[in-house]
Amino acid sequence: MALNLNCPICGPRSGYEFRFGGEDKGPRPAEEGATTALWLAYAHLNRNVAGVQREWWCHKDGCGTWFRVCRDTVTNCEVPTVDTL
Amino acid sequence: MLKRSTQPKRLWRSAPLKPAYDAVVIGGGLHGLAAAYFLASRHGMQDVAVIEKRYIGYGGAGRNTAIVRANQRTSENVPLYKEALDMWPRLTRELDFNLMFYNCGNLNLAHSEAALKAMRLQTATAQFHGVDSRLLTPAECKALIPALDITDRPKYPIFGGMFHPPGGIVRHDAVVWGLAKGASARGVHIHQDTAVTGIEVQRGKVAAVQTSRGRIATPRVLNAAGAYAAALADHLLDIRLPISVLTIQAMVTQPLKPLLDHVISSGGYHIYANQTLKGEIATGAHMDRWPNYTTGTSAYYIKHQAEALTDLLPCLQGVKFMRTWAGLADMTPDMAPIMSGNDPVQGYYQDCGWGYFGFKSCAAAGKYMAQYMTTGTCPEILAPFDPGRFAAHRLMGETAALVNYSADN
Amino acid sequence: MERLKHLPTLRIAARQPITLRFNGRTLAGCAGDTVATLLYGSGERIFGRSLKYHRPRGLYSLDGECSNAMMTIDGMPNLNAELTPAREGMRVEPQNVMGSLKWDLLGGLDHLAFAMPAGFFYKTLHKPSWLWPRAVKGIRRAAGLGVLHPEARFDQRCDAIYPNVDVCVVGGGPAGLSAALAAAEEGLRVALLEARPRLGGFCDYRVRADAQGKPLHQWAAALADQVRARDNIRVFTDAPVVGAYPDGRVAAFQRGGPEDAFDLRYIEITAAGAVVATGCIERPLLFAHNDRPGVMQMGCAHRLLHTYGIRPAADAVFSVAHDLGLEAAIDLHDQGVTVHCVADARTDGQDPLLIAALEQRGIPLRRGWVAHTAHGRSRLRAVTLGTPAGTFRQRIACELLVASAGLTPLTGLVTMAGGQVKYDPRTGFFLPVRLPPNMQACGRLRGLHDPAALAADGTLAGLRAAEGLGCRPQRKIAAAEAALAAAPGAPRGSKWLAAPGKGAKTFICFDEDGTLKHLHQAMAQGFDVPELIKRFTAIGTGPGQGGIPGHNLPLLVAAGQASPASDPMPTTVRPPLVAAPIAAYAGGRHDMAKRTPMHDAQVAAGGRMERVGEWFRARRFGTDPGAAAEIMAVRTNVGLLDASTLGKFRVFGPDALKALQRVYVGDMARTRPFRTTYAAMCNEDGCVIDDGVVIRTGDNDFYITTSTGRAAQTVEWFRYHTRYDGWDYHIVNLTDAHGVINIAGPNARKVLEAMTADDVANTAFPFAACRDLTLAGGIPARAMRLGFVGELSYELHVPASCMETAWRMAEAAGAPFGIAPFGLEAQNTLRMEKGHVILGSESEQRTVLHDLGLGFLWCRTKPEAKTVGALALRDTADQPGRLKLVGFKMETPGDGPPRDGSPVVNGRIRGYVCTARHSHALGEPVGMALVEEELARGGTRLGIYEDGCGGRLRYGTVAPMPFYDPEGTRMRI
Structure with a gap:
């Protein structure tokens, strides 16, 4: 479906030039003492928000940068960064 | 047959929302309706409600391209899909509603030696389980589908194929309406335009379902909300699932006289095509690789579909696309579904994560989920689909390839 | 039939005759004709047979709004004759006919229609159960329209272009032209797309005068001339738009003429702003047998006359509901057609000038009257008109019935792009109420009709689009707003739906033979949403893309609903708006693949090239499927492999080691300078996703290789897994920069010795070492001794530009031994004998490192690295x-x-x-x-x-x- 994203380097481009990199779950958990449950949550579990979520994208067919954006999954539009997420 | 038709009756009744039901099914799609139907018809459950936010068949049920088959990759999956496939003629009889199962067989094409090897595993696995499936040479593929280009010209030349005669297509809308008709006739209440807003849990057990039209007391609830199941589980019960909801687009051409006598599909091109009984060629396949809940289409997708289709079936170049649409697929990391119950909440059952396989399996999944919900014990055939497999690092193997809709893979 | 020759609006070249073959007969027309107008002008009245009931169907519209005129032309089925320009010598055949058009053997199906209610197939043919598998064969044969031969090839020249513009205007009528001009005058780059061959829209064929007394066609032509004169407006005619998307893209396809370099081209416009001025089509009038040949839309009759010079009939009756219908009646009368009567469903609201013109010509106008029944079978013979309830009726013999319930705006692009429409009770239209960002709508689409209003509205839309892009045309906007306010507003539309009755022969949808009765049956069974009725009855799902039932269906559903308070809900319009050939979407060549520098040399040596990911590689040389000779050469002598597709990267910078520790499961701190270390990457599941070698080439500087399949994703993978860390390192993809030659076999050293003066003896260059060598002629080569195939083996990484020279050098050096290239098949057997895995072949998604016996590659004592996959490897180590x-x-x-x-x-x-x-x-x-x-x-x-x-x-x-x-x-x- 139609999507445009604002690459911090290349500006607004077609969504098909990017790779989705998952919900923003924060830095990798420390390996020492990590439980399987923690691993599962980090590696696989998603909130699947129907609304605004912060997520990672890579401009794979362009500059190659990974960056975070906030996107409304219901309208598929990028929205200004929301700090409360 | 040729009697003058009188004014027909409603296929399913509308009923008032009762304050209590024996079971509540969230989602008026194929899996929800099937579970409700089997709860009422096989387990004598008198009071079952199906809660649907829009209208029945709004979601994936009405948007898929209706292909059915049973040649899955693993021993855990084949029996379930085989049973589902065998059920179409029986369900047609039982529901007295023509589901229009067209048993034309499915031809899957290989475009590399690696793909042929994968097909050999799939074919032999099917044969081992008594499911008819066989490997074909390119010439044999062409004999089945004369429109195929088996020369070296295409981007991915055809190395061979896997033919699965018992498969075919079923009229997807008919399944929705037939199940609704059958369920309704057996006392199931179908509540459309009704949204589930909460699940009440008391002492670890399901107590009630909150809806936009009031509270329903119930000891068991099935989450069969399709693409929305994962968000619902998170939102209502704080259960997170290893699911990504992706868009998959499909399209049909203008109707033609019979050209494709079988369903064809190709992993290399990410494409399938089959000719509906109306003569349209229905085609689609690859997914847009980012989660979202829109069912929008894109110029990019239809163009890429056209490139692939004309490479594989060059005679279609002059044929016209007539309509394109999109649906949502709830994908798990191993492309196998999640069916479980009573964990972590007693009386909460879930049937989701079907990705784009939810149509073929709905009858069997509904049947066994109904059994699960009645007895409280997981039927053996469903045991492998417990989401515990992800934590245990035991992915199902239903796909060999790394799925790359998330950069984690 | 003789064409009218002296009309100012003619768009044909009567002096350039064209003949084509129709149904085995030769028919004549002239340049500018479509196949449909040529057939009609030659006296053909039956164009095809309907899908289900095989009812005769004729020319109804001229814009391809239904399947009536779909034919097989030069072997290609389902071409709409209304949209296909006539060309000399075309072979045109009708479709879905058994026998002849006039005497279709299946025409009797029409009499069985009563036995095929809505949802017929859902309720029949499944009992007894043996019946359906047999019936389905017959159903398939009966369904579908044209026949396509499996070996048919499409010989048209296809192309694709992707223009970037500031404003994309869709629709070349007065509003669209005005919008394009207004935006262009602000200095913006404008694209204007028009579906028909000419600009001017619905004014192109009208001789009525505007307020200044200028004929409308001249006024529109003047606007078009201004547009064509502007350098910053790119005009695409014959280019129907198929979709507009929320990402600002507008897709269209264009038919090219003989002078163009294409026959069909895909146009995907990326625009910062869009103006939709797609105008209206007609809302079909519903009455019994409204599909008979001889019943046509007002625009169809009007354009046949004025654009193509064809008098559509000797005499006609009109049943319309819009001033355009009155205008058409007047024009037909003036060109010699006897107009018996004009019934207008509206009781009032007609333009007094038109009423006067009818009176002046003695054409009776019956206000509030509508057509109830069309009589005749293969040709119209008479019409019964009457008051809505049928209290008063009159039967009039005639050859032509011009029938229309009014107009309906084409809002598909608006909703497709994310906008919303709502039913407007005044106009009876679904009007845009919410537009997507950066989209404007104007003209007839908004219910307007008067030329001055259309021009002002178009200008305003163009200016607003410019404003959205940062222009400041405030004064012009104020002027346009004033002009719009001064012009007549949207006229009231007719609400007429259908005469009372069962409507068994009242066709809502021609394509699917869907009737009013079917609709009522569906609603009685609980299908009360237009989308569901579409699915249950198939109404609106045919090749006409919903053009015929699109507006009537929601109105009828709303009228039939229990709660009449609710507004009619429009059906969803889905792309493509106009049926588009798949080849048009596919464009020209679109296959992209990489070839290594040695591609041609390997082909010349008998290599069977296969796609491996984005590359071509040699599978085997010669025809032996097992590649025995290649294998034996490596085991006993020496062979040559082009391994250029291997991923090759330089990773360097102060934090390079940290990055390697993150993605490789082994301890990269233990790598030694110019020693190869075999290393694996896993994903979070512990599944091996890549393997290769890591070589420390300097302080904080590493050279790594990856498998062919992962090369494209490696940079992304490194950066993804270090995205939160802010580490200072760089990774550079050298895959295409270096070619790789693998010389393998017991005689490999002898070959290499002949290629370089450097010491490559086992002592100087032992197994697992890496050396930077200089080959003869000064070619730099990074050489590694690896053992994938299990023999003495050198992997030479050379600059891609020197690859061929190095390869030829190896061939010459190896000639005394009979060196020969080997391919992937040989390599596969050789490595398998050594127990070496190929990822994807010996592993799959659920295979973790331990499962392959490669657990020793994992270093469990570097938790501070937070290695990708380590947690899963820990859990599965002894599972x-x-x-x-x-x-x-x-x-x-x-x-x-x-x-x-x-x-x-x-x-x-x-x-x-x-x-x-x-x-x-x-x-x-x-x-x-x-x-x-x-x-x-x-x-x-x-x-x-x-x-x-x-x-x-x-x-x-x-x-x-x-x-x-x-x-x-x-x-x-």
Whole structure:
């Protein structure tokens, strides 16, 4: 479906030039003492928000940068960064 | 047959929302309706409600391209899909509603030696389980589908194929309406335009379902909300699932006289095509690789579909696309579904994560989920689909390839 | 038929005759004709037969709004004659006909229609159960329209262009032209798309005067001339738009003429702003037998006359509901058609000037009257008109009935792009109420009709689009707003739906033979949403793209609903708006693949090239599927492999080591300068996703290789897994910059010695070392001694520009030994004999590092690195019940190796064969399989179930790996 994203380097481009990199779950958990449950949550579990979520994208067919954006999954539009997420 | 038709009756009744039901099914799609139907018809459950936010068949049920088959990759999956496939003629009889199962067989094409090897595993696995499936040479593929280009010209030349005669297509809308008709006739209440807003849990057990039209007391609830199941589980019960909801687009051409006598599909091109009984060629396949809940289409997708289709079936170049649409697929990391119950909440059952396989399996999944919900014990055939497999690092193997809709893979 | 020759609006060249063959007869028309107008002008009245009931159908519209005029033209089925320009010598055949157009053998189906209610197929033919599988064959044959030959080829020239513009205007009528001009005058780059061959829209064929007394067609032509004169407006005519998307893209396809370099081209416009001025089509009038040949829309009759010079009939009756219908009646009368009567569904609201003109010509106008029934079968013979309830009726004999319930705006692009429409009771239209960002709508689409209003509205839309892009045309906007306010507003529209009655022969949808009765039946069964009715009755799902039923269906549904308070809900319009040939979407050549510098040389040497990811690689040389000669050459002599597709990267910077520690499971701190370290990357699941070598080439500087398939994703992967860390390192993809030659076999050193003056003796350049060599002629080569195929082997990484020279040098140096290239098949057997895995072949998504016996590659003592996959590797290190990779030999070696992919069976399926080949070195078949752990012990008997074996298993025995040279001495010589 139609999507445009604002690459911090290349500006607004077609969504098909990017790779989705998952919900923003924060830095990798420390390996020492990590439980399987923690691993599962980090590696696989998603909130699947129907609304605004912060997520990672890579401009794979362009500059190659990974960056975070906030996107409304219901309208598929990028929205200004929301700090409360 | 040729009697003058009188004014027909409603296929399913509308009923008032009762304050209590024996079971509540969230989602008026194929899996929800099937579970409700089997709860009422096989387990004598008198009071079952199906809660649907829009209208029945709004979601994936009405948007898929209706292909059915049973040649899955693993021993855990084949029996379930085989049973589902065998059920179409029986369900047609039982529901007295023509589901229009067209048993034309499915031809899957290989475009590399690696793909042929994968097909050999799939074919032999099917044969081992008594499911008819066989490997074909390119010439044999062409004999089945004369429109195929088996020369070296295409981007991915055809190395061979896997033919699965018992498969075919079923009229997807008919399944929705037939199940609704059958369920309704057996006392199931179908509540459309009704949204589930909460699940009440008391002492670890399901107590009630909150809806936009009031509270329903119930000891068991099935989450069969399709693409929305994962968000619902998170939102209502704080259960997170290893699911990504992706868009998959499909399209049909203008109707033609019979050209494709079988369903064809190709992993290399990410494409399938089959000719509906109306003569349209229905085609689609690859997914847009980012989660979202829109069912929008894109110029990019239809163009890429056209490139692939004309490479594989060059005679279609002059044929016209007539309509394109999109649906949502709830994908798990191993492309196998999640069916479980009573964990972590007693009386909460879930049937989701079907990705784009939810149509073929709905009858069997509904049947066994109904059994699960009645007895409280997981039927053996469903045991492998417990989401515990992800934590245990035991992915199902239903796909060999790394799925790359998330950069984690 | 003689054409009218002196009309100012004619768009044909009467002096350039064109003939085509229709149904075996030669018919004549002239340049500018479409196939449909040529046929109609030649007296043809039946164009085709309907899908279900085989009813005769004729010319109804001229814009391809239904399948009536779909024909097979020059062998290509389903071409709409209304949209296909007539060309000399075309062969045109009607479709869906048994017998002749006039005497269709299946025409009798029409009389059985009563037995086929809505949802007919859902309720019949499934009892008894043997019936359906038989019936389905007949249904398939009866369904579908044209016949397509499986070997048919489309010989048109296809192209694709992707213009970027500031404003994209869709629609070349007065509003669209005005919008384009207004935006262009602000200095913006504008694209204007028009579906018809000419600009001007619905004014192109009208002779009525505007307020200044200028004929409308002249006024529109003047606007079009202004547009064409502007350098910053790119005009695409004959270019119907198929979709507008929320990402600002507008897709169209254009038909090219003989002077163009294409016959069909895909146009995908990326625009910062869009103006939709798509105007209106007609809302069909519903009455009994409204589909008879001889019933046509007002625009169709009007354009036949004015654009094509064809008098549509000798006499006509009109049943319309819009001033355009009155205008058409007047124009037809003025060109010699006897107009018996004009029935107007509206009781008032007509333009007084038109009423006066009708009176002046003696044409009776019946206000509030509508057509009830069309009489005649293959040709219209008479019409019954009457008051809505049928209290008063009159039957009038006539040849033509011009029928229309008014107009309906084409809002599909607005909703498709994310806007919303709402029913407007005044106009009776679904009007845009919410537009997507950066989109404007104007003109007839908004219910306007008066030329001055259209021009002002278009100008305003163009200016607003410009404003959205940062222009400041405030004064012009104010002026346009004032002009719009001064012009007549949207006229009231007719609400007429259909005369009372069952409507068994009142067709809502021509394509699917869907009637009013079907609609009522569907609603009675509980289908009360237009979308569901579409699915249940198929109304609106035919090739006309919903053009005929699109507006009537929601109105009828709303009228039939229990709660009349609710607004009519429009049906969803889906792209493509206009049926578009798949070839038009596909465009020209679109296959992209990479070739290594040695591609042609390998082809010349007999290489069978295959796609491996984005590359072409040689599978084998010659025809032997097992590539025995290539294998033996490597084992006993020397061979040459083009391994240029390997991923090659430089990773450097202060934090380079940290990055490597993150993605490689081994301890990269232990890598030594110019030593190759075999290393693996896993994903979070512990599944091996890549393997290759890591070489430390300097302080904080590493050279790494990856498999061919992962090369494209490696940079992304490194950056993804270090995205939160802010580390200072760089990774550069050198895959295409370096070619790789692998020289392998016992004589490899002798070949290399002849290529370089550097010392490559075993002492100076031992196994697993890496050396930067200089080849003859000064070619720099990074050489590594690796053992993938299990022999003495050198992998030479040379600049891609020197690759061919180096390859030729190796061939010359190896000539005394008879060096020959080998391919992937040989490499596959050679490495398998050594027990080396190929990821994706010996592993799959659920295979973790430990399962492959490669657990030793994982260093568990570097938790601070937070290595990707480490947690899963920790959990699975000793986990029971996993699939394990084993080697096996066959009990009866003479039967050859089992086929790759065959399941391993022991009561149930417990694994499968990954790769099995005949080993020339061992003289027997060997293989590798992934099996359940209980079967993985040496000596275990494995039952192998090959496809088609009918249950007769073959047996193998688990054997130790490597099969060949287990001590690894041969690669160290």
